[in-house]
Amino acid sequence: MKDPEDKLPLLVVPDSKGRIRIWSELLKMPYINDILVLCSRSTPTEYLDFLDERYIDYLVVGYQQVDLENALEELNTKFRVKRVRVDSGGILNGVLLRAGMVDEVHLLIHPELVGGTTTNSIFQAPDLDDDEVPIKLYLESMEKIKDDIIYLQYRILDGMFKL
Known part of the structure; x- marks a missing residue:
């Protein structure tokens, strides 16, 4: 870890399959303190060696995939992380929302329309069961x-409850 007193955020990235290889570029970002990669026991050893060789810290949480709930607990315990901001795609957003691990949602609505049927949603998750709301x-x-962008801040009222 870099300077623990630095108030810049820690960039935490789940990558249990070992796909991300651009860490040297990400480390150049001026608005992060350091990087922590979340891996699982199924993460290839070659990838963990790759991270070690580049002095990229990682945390193994989970078996086949990253256990996000355990990861948040570890972040709190080991790094005193109290607040997490998620900038991600629809799949991780959907997983976190469905797991009840989100307190707020902040959205930026840009005045542009794309259309199509294959564009990712900002929240992807399996369809609701009949007893879920x-x-x-x-x-x-x-x-x-600026530029007619609308910023919305929502608080989560309740999780996805079964009837």
């Missing part, structure tokens, strides 16, 4: 920012 949100704030 959608996650309820409460709008905390709304702001129009």
